[in-house]
Amino acid sequence: MSFRVGVVTFPGSLDDRDAARAIEMAGGTAVPLFHASDDLKEVQAVVLPGGFSYGDYLRCGAIARFAPIMNSIVTAANHGFPVLGICNGFQVLCESHLLPGALTRNSNLHFLCRDQKLKIENTNTLWTSGFTAGEEILIPLKNGEGSFQCDDETLNILESEGRVIARYLDFDPNGSRNLIAGISNERGNVVGLMPHPEHAIETLTGPSTAGLTFFTSALHQLVGR
């Protein structure tokens, strides 16, 4: 059975083709979705890719959130539809209130591109089930506003419910609370991740192939293999 995953292109999306490549490499079929349409084209999951939607001039993801495609995604996600937001996609998910908190300027105020070690904290989400608990992986991180911030109450909820899916290891790249690199919603179908798994799918172009597991995880769960 084919596994159709939509990849949304907003004006200013950059890593959309890379996300599509990762989906295909994981064995799925990448389906391009355009911001201006609300048609999800019968995909079984959606990836919101990295980039600078609408230039991200106001706040990252602030304008993308209002795109027609997001209406469909928000509605579907509230009914358990799988969504992975990477970098700018994570920012869009927070702005859309599908995920709590917000991503703010890196604490050193610079854009930062580096190979970042992560610890996978939760393997119960759709997008992380292929990892072993506590697994350490190395994948690229590249953003200017990746510092995860939220109030204490939200943080407590995220931690106590095990919704922190990945944490930065060995190096704090941006001042995120509790070194949070990625979180999920309550149900585990919506995941936001600041680093870029789609850039760690072949050793030729990335620091590892561990990123592929995010995509194969969803594939295996949804196709039931």
Added chain:
Amino acid sequence: MSLDTVAIAEENPNSVQPFAELGLKEDEYARIKTILGRRPTSSELAMYSVMWSEHCSYKSSKVHLKQFGEKAVKSAALLVGIGENAGVVDIGQNYAVTFKIESHNHPSFIEPYQGAATGIGGIVRDILTMGARPIAVMDPLRFGLADAPDTRRLLPGIVAGIGGYGNCLGLPNIGGEIVFDESYAGNPLVNALCVGVMKHEDIKLATAHGAGNLVVLFGAKTGGDGIGGVSVLASETFNSAKPTKRPSVQVGDPFAEKVLIECCLEIFKADLVIGIQDLGGAGLSCATSELASAGSGGMDIQLEKVPLRDPTLSPEEILMSESQERMCAVVEPAKIKHFMAICKKWDVTATVIGEVTTGERLHITFNGQLIVDVPPRTVAHDGPVYNRPIMKPSYIDKLAESTFTVPLPTAADEVKAAVLKLIASPNIADKSWVTSQFDKYVQGNTVLAQPEDSGLVRIDEETHLGVAISTDANARWSYLNPYEGAKLALAESCRNIATSGAKPLAVTNCLNFGSPEDPEVMWQFAETVRGLADACLELGLPITGGNVSFYNQTGSVAILPTPVIGVLGVIQDVRERTPMGIPAADLDLYLIGKYNGNLSGSEWAYLHGEIGNSAPVANLEMEKRLVDFLLSGQSIFESAHDVSNGGLAATLVESVLKNKIGARIELNDVANALFSETPGRVLVAIAQNKTNDIAKLAVKYQIPIYKIGTTGGTNLEINQAVISIEELSKAHTETFPRLFG
């Protein structure tokens, strides 16, 4: 504000015009009058003045640059040569690649962030204009001393600007240079390179053919950017009340450019343009006159149709505006609807502003009044040409006769201290404080990027075809001997390409110099061009384009002559590339190529306040063999890293630090061996059972090779000197964060 029309110019032939304020010489102004048979209108004057500026007309450099065409070998790979927005080369499999470097030195000094950002924006549009999808950028940079306060203002701003714009466009930054020297104080160099790829049939040219075809301006609206000089004209001649001072600073909108890129690529794919030109320096003046000049007919433009961001702009200013993120295309009427639909999809403003005519003249009207009536060629191509006086500077012979000494370490602890000192110096230190602000991963095809010898990008995911690019300049050698300096820069760039496993194919350049009106600077320039042209001939490489930046000086003191050379290489299978870092223990380390111990122009000498007395003499015949040696040996090299700035010491340390695998080295004449920057050398690591293979290659290509050590352990050991990887790493990485926070 009254409008100066052609009719008025004919009626009032003797009106006083501020040509000098616009940078035109008296005889240049006279020449315009001769061409037109009357005085120019203020709009025409504005057009001629910018198009005949040094920046646009190459009036001081033209006579020299001719050599690039005259001497060049006829290369079958060259699909589009010098003269277009960027040259195009054939890399096989029906792919064509275009690449070019441009300078944005002066704007970056005034406003570091925006100056550098718009530098990236401009070169990317040049590449896009050829019909190519931009796939990567690079940024060779030069600054005054690293700890000077002005460098602390400039460097972070320039770096943030390059990242801010390039990252937002989704272009991986795959390399560049950062060099500090006091000669660049008050005059930093910000050069930007872009490379793009297309299929052969997609190549586009800047030309306007076919009477009745439409001229479309699309992209950002036109504002008052970059027209400081022309406001003088609008105010002093035609209006007693001066308009508000126009900003000469151009502000970039990378999002607008990103959308423009996608829009253009979709337009190209649907084959909707006859010709296309980006708007860069000199804005619409340049785009219209160049399109018309390269075409078969004339052109009529209705200037009032240009969408404005600032409604108070005068026609002169509209013609001159350097607002970013704009393009100009020539489109057949039958295709205009489709063209406009694609623009609409991407939310890009597009306006028909005129059409191609059967005549021979460029006519520009403003609300029905004729304000420009010129033969386009006279604006775009027939600018003045100067054969400026040249004079060999006296410092050259004085230095050549001088002897110089620098302290050299001998005992083990001295060697250790010297290596640590060298690798902590700003020119050699780790640059990741800078390069980590650039996205090198986007597009998912980056195989090698900084700090590798060259940037290497995959072009085709199925066939694994790829291209490599390196940019290099050694300004100290160019200062000592500009002819050899240019040759050496080209040789180094080729070597960097081959070290990574790619075959050098074509050359671009950005020649950064002081004032051409200074005969000594002009001599440096002439010698540089001669050297580069000779070197290209000898290496059999075509020059596909480039850029000249003059007037890089503070007061009467010129920068070091800085020819930045970019070489493009091709690699058939990117999986075969050779990385710089030592990948494993128990490999043999070989130094390929012979050193001569000369420390002139070296970083070690510079650290002791010395420049030396003579540049090395480039041995291009040997460099050619070295390239062949490296390409033939690709399959046996586990890693390869060339020896350049900082000598073998820097090469060793960088090779060790990349993967944190140590090495044990034995050297005779240790200090010279470590710190001399003798060109033509590469450090390679091979498996110990490959000794025979490398020896055979050495014989075949007559390249001397020296086994200097083995890999492994947690130290770099050089004879008796033992330096732990930790100590190396600390020395190498702490400098930039300490300087720039």
Added chain:
Amino acid sequence: MAKIIVEVMLKPEILDPQGQAVASALPRLGFTSLKAATSVRQGKRFEIEIQGDPTPTQLAEAEQAAQSLLSNPVIETYIVKVEK
């Protein structure tokens, strides 16, 4: 001509690295009297310029825009005002 102004600041409990960078630069650059500042925060200011006085609809929409678009209520607060 009037301007509807929207001022957006990070909530006090949210880390403000830009404000912090300014705070630490001030004394370094010799502005020693400002060392006594208890806090430095950096926010955004939007100026929406309109012809004539703002209508009640415009003010209401500006308020809504401030809340939904111009600020993120998770981390920011805003104020809407009118300047002539």
Added chain:
Amino acid sequence: MAKIIVEVMLKPEILDPQGQAVASALPRLGFTSLKAATSVRQGKRFEIEIQGDPTPTQLAEAEQAAQSLLSNPVIETYIVKVEK
């Protein structure tokens, strides 16, 4: 407790991509009455909080800081004021 406020805006003739992004988003999101806005500009707001009223030295230094650190005179203008 008082606040020295520094407002920094791009000069009117300088392109403001941020303001433009907001301007084009407003009508798209249904804030139609704001479509009539003649311009939308985005700038920065700094709040320097101090104990008690600002001294003349503090104000003078804030002015200087606004000019040299907080704004870029090549493309921006600033205003310094005090809020209680």
